[in-house]
Amino acid sequence: MQEAIFAGGCFWCTEAVFNDIAGVASVESGYIGGANPNPTYREVCSGTTGHAEAIKIEFDPEVVSYADLLDIFFATHDPTQLNRQGNDVGTQYRSAIFPLDDAQKTEAEAGIERAAADRSEPIVTTIEGP
Template sequence: MRKRIALAVGLQFLATHLMANDPTEFKELETITFGAGCFWCVEAVFQRLDGVESAVSGYMGGHVENPTYKAVTTGKTGHAEVIQVKFDPSVTSFKTLVDFFWEAHDPTTLNRQGADVGTQYRSAIFYETEEQREIAETSRKEASENFSRPIVTEITAAGPFYEAEDYHQEFYELNKTYPYCRAVITPKLQKLGLE
């Protein structure tokens, strides 16, 4: 009898919880981290793609714990400016995202995107699984046919991700009239058909 009551109470709690909460919190999301220049730009691009649940600006690939933006911009911490993407694989595949990655920046310029120069602006894919690594490497080989110069993108295992300071998050959305946004991000979004 007690077991039946406990089961009934448990089922009631579960039903109430499911109705009261956003069902998206139960989605099986995957994670991938991309470096493709200034994270303000990369965040603005990827957060507009179908299936992307979040795109968070941060730092990865360095040797200093808890780096600050000021430290990363010196190029001495080894970190790249990145966005960590959480996506729903039932809506979009990792292959679709990585194929789009090649279009969203110039993967043939070493440690540079446009006027942004330094190792912190390097092109990088930080994979979470062996399957992601294989897909990224195959995609890089396929994409190389579309460029006249060799792709220099680093494909490496993800390390610690450090979220960037609050003022970097949603930068484009909150600062569309900022000169960098008007000169770089808006034209890129328009070119990619995202704005």
């Protein structure tokens, strides 16, 4: 099993999408990207902690690849909206990928390029981490 971490707005919305993907064993919602290791919901909602609402996906790469998960991620949120998704506004709702190693970072860069090819507006998704 491998893990992937994506932030694409409200974590409950993105969690629901990935729970139905073959090869995904589990999806866990949480916060990532800020300084406080255990922020509260209220702290994150203040927009001052640097955290993003994110999901951690545990998946079987023999069934679904990291690249496939990236393509699903880009297809199920608007990666052209800076620090928002629809009515959810703030840095905690940013579009971001948190690669866990260099291979995932390379895949994330390729995923952004694939997503950009299908859109007229620029992709604002960030890659945060290694």
